[in-house]
Amino acid sequence: MKLILLLAALGVAWWWRQRRDAEQAQRHAARSAASQPLLQDMVRCNACAVHVPKADAVAGRQGAYYCCAEHRRRAED
Numbered sequence: 001m002k003l004i005l006l007l008a009a010l011g012v013a014w015w016w017r018q019r020r021d022a023e024q025a026q027r028h029a030a031r032s033a034a035s036q037p038l039l040q041d042m043v044r045c046n047a048c049a050v051h052v053p054k055a056d057a058v059a060g061r062q063g064a065y066y067c068c069a070e071h072r073r074r075a076e077d
Ligand SMILES: [Zn+2]
Pocket: 045, 046, 047, 048, 049, 050, 066, 067, 068, 071
C-alpha cells in the first residue's frame, strides 16, 4: 500500500512538472512571437515615402521599394 501511494505521489509530481514546463515553453514562445514584429526591417516607399515592413514591400528596379504595386507602376512607368 505504501508503495502504491509513493508511486502515485511520484506520478503527480512528474505530471505537475511536465505541465509547468509546458506552460513556460508556451509563455516563452508567445513572448518571442510578440517581439518579432519590432525587429522587422522597414523600408521607405520610393513613391509616397511611407515606411513599410520589408516583407510587405514591393521590390522595384535598382533596389527601390514600394508600399504597393500601384506605386511601383506609377514610379517606374
Ligand atoms: Zn507608396
